[in-house]
Amino acid sequence: MLDKTIIGILISAIAFVTVYAITPSLIKVLTKRNMVVKDYNKEVATMVARPGGPSILAGILASELTLYAFFASTDILAIIITTSLAFLVGFADDRKVLGGWFKPLALAASALPIILLGAYTPPHLAFPLFGSVKIPELYLGLVVIIIPVMGNTVNSIDVLNGVASGFMTIASFALTICLVIVHHYDTALASLPLGFVSLAFYKYHKIPSKIFPGDSGALTLGAMYGALSIIGHVEIVAAIALLPAVINSFLFLSSVKRIVEHRQIKASPVVHTEDFKLMASTDKSAPVTLVRLILANGPLTEKQVGFVIFRLALFSAALAIITAFMMEIRL
Amino acid sequence: MKGTPIFFYVFVMWLLIIAGGALIVPVIAHISIQGFGNLGGILDSIVKAGIAISLVALWILIMSKVKNWIFHKQIRH
Numbered sequence: 001m002l003d004k005t006i007i008g009i010l011i012s013a014i015a016f017v018t019v020y021a022i023t024p025s026l027i028k029v030l031t032k033r034n035m036v037v038k039d040y041n042k043e044v045a046t047m048v049a050r051p052g053g054p055s056i057l058a059g060i061l062a063s064e065l066t067l068y069a070f071f072a073s074t075d076i077l078a079i080i081i082t083t084s085l086a087f088l089v090g091f092a093d094d095r096k097v098l099g100g101w102f103k104p105l106a107l108a109a110s111a112l113p114i115i116l117l118g119a120y121t122p123p124h125l126a127f128p129l130f131g132s133v134k135i136p137e138l139y140l141g142l143v144v145i146i147i148p149v150m151g152n153t154v155n156s157i158d159v160l161n162g163v164a165s166g167f168m169t170i171a172s173f174a175l176t177i178c179l180v181i182v183h184h185y186d187t188a189l190a191s192l193p194l195g196f197v198s199l200a201f202y203k204y205h206k207i208p209s210k211i212f213p214g215d216s217g218a219l220t221l222g223a224m225y226g227a228l229s230i231i232g233h234v235e236i237v238a239a240i241a242l243l244p245a246v247i248n249s250f251l252f253l254s255s256v257k258r259i260v261e262h263r264q265i266k267a268s269p270v271v272h273t274e275d276f277k278l279m280a281s282t283d284k285s286a287p288v289t290l291v292r293l294i295l296a297n298g299p300l301t302e303k304q305v306g307f308v309i310f311r312l313a314l315f316s317a318a319l320a321i322i323t324a325f326m327m328e329i330r331l
Numbered sequence: 332m333k334g335t336p337i338f339f340y341v342f343v344m345w346l347l348i349i350a351g352g353a354l355i356v357p358v359i360a361h362i363s364i365q366g367f368g369n370l371g372g373i374l375d376s377i378v379k380a381g382i383a384i385s386l387v388a389l390w391i392l393i394m395s396k397v398k399n400w401i402f403h404k405q406i407r408h
Contacts, residue, residue, distance in 0.1 A: 129352065129353070130357055236348060243345065247337070247341065296402070312341060
C-alpha cells in the first residue's frame with residue numbers, strides 16, 4: 001500500500017509538471033503557426049491558441065507510462081491506447097472539421113483496445129443498492145458506446161474559459177475517490193493523472209484563457225474518463241459525476257433534435273449585453289443549453305457563469321461519492 | 332442561489348438513475364429465456380437489450396417532461 005501511495009504521488013507529480021511545463025511552449029508554437037481562434041466572449045478582440053490537446057496527452061502518457069513501468073497491466077495499456085486514439089480523432093477534428101457522425105464512430109473505434117485487451121472483464125454493470133447485472137454480450141456494446149458518449153459530453157461542456165478543464169478536475173478527483181470507496185485501488189491509481197493533468201491545464205485555460213483544449217484536449221480527457229469508468233466498473237458513478245455536462249448535451253440534442261456539431265448551429269444560445277456580460281438569447285431557434293438556462297434569470301459575467309458550472313460539478317461530484325458508498329450497500 | 336432549478340434537475344436525474352437500478356437489477360436481470368437451444372442466450376440478450384433501450388427512451392422522455400416543468404418560464408422566455 002505504501003508503495004502504491006509513493007507511486008501515486010510520483011505519477012501525479014509527473015502528470016501535473018509535464019502539462020504545466022509543456023503548455024507555455026505549446027502556446028508559443030501554436031501562436032507562431034497562427035493556430036489561434038477568436039475568443040468571442042471578450043470585449044477586446046482576443047486570439048487564443050488552440051488546441052491544447054498535445055500537452056494534455058503528453059501529461060497523460062508520461063504519467064501512465066511511468067505507472068506501466070511499475071505495474072505492467074493490460075488495464076493501463078488499454079487506458080493509454082484508447083486515450084491516444086481519442087486524441088488522434090480530436091486532433092484530426094481540430095485540423096479539419098469532421099462530419100457530425102464521423103467523430104462518434106471514430107471514437108467508438110477508440111474503445112476497441114479495451115475490448116481486445118480484455119480490460120473490461122468481468123462484463124457486469126454495477127448499480128447502487130441493488131448489485132450488478134451480468135450482461136456479457138450487451139456489455140461489449142456498452143463499452144463501445146461509453147467512450148464516444150463521454151468524449152462528446154466533455155467536449156460539449158467546453159463552452160467558456162476554463163470550464164472544461166475545471167469541470168474535469170472536479171469530476172476526475174471525484175472519480176478517484178469513488179474508485180477508492182469501491183476498493184478498485186489499481187484503477188484509482190491510474191485515474192490520478194487525469195485529475196492532475198486537468199488541474200495543470202486549468203492554470204492556462206482559466207479566464208482569461210491563454211489556450212483552448214480544442215477537440216483533441218476535450219476528447220482526450222473524456223475518453224480517458226470513460227476508459228477508467230469501464231475498467232473500474234463505476235460506469236454509473238462516473239456518469240453521475242458528469243451530470244451537468246450530460247444535461248448540457250441532453251438539452252442541446254432535445255432542442256436541435258439531431259446529431260450536429262455546435263459550430264453548425266446558426267443561432268447562438270448566448271448573446272452579449274452592452275457591458276459585455278453574457279445574456280440568454282431570445283431567439284426561439286437558438287438551442288437550449290446549460291449556459292442559456294444559467295443565464296435565464298439575468299446577465300452574468302463569463303467568470304460568474306463558470307463558477308455556477310463548477311458549483312454544479314461539485315454538487316454532482318458529491319452525488320457520485322454518495323452513490324459510490326451506496327454501491328457497498330445491498331438491499 | 333443562481334441556477335437553483337438546475338441543481339434540482341441534477342438531483343432528479345440522480346434519483347431516476349437510482350430508480351433505474353431498482354428496476355434493472357431485481358427485475359430485468361432475472362429474466363431468463365430457455366428452450367431455444369443455443370439461440371436461448373442470444374434471445375435472452377436481445378430481449379434484455381430491448382427492455383434496456385426502452386427504459387433509456389422512457390428516461391429521456393421523463394427528463395424531457397421534467398425539463399419542461401422545471402424550466403417552463405425560462406424556455407418560454
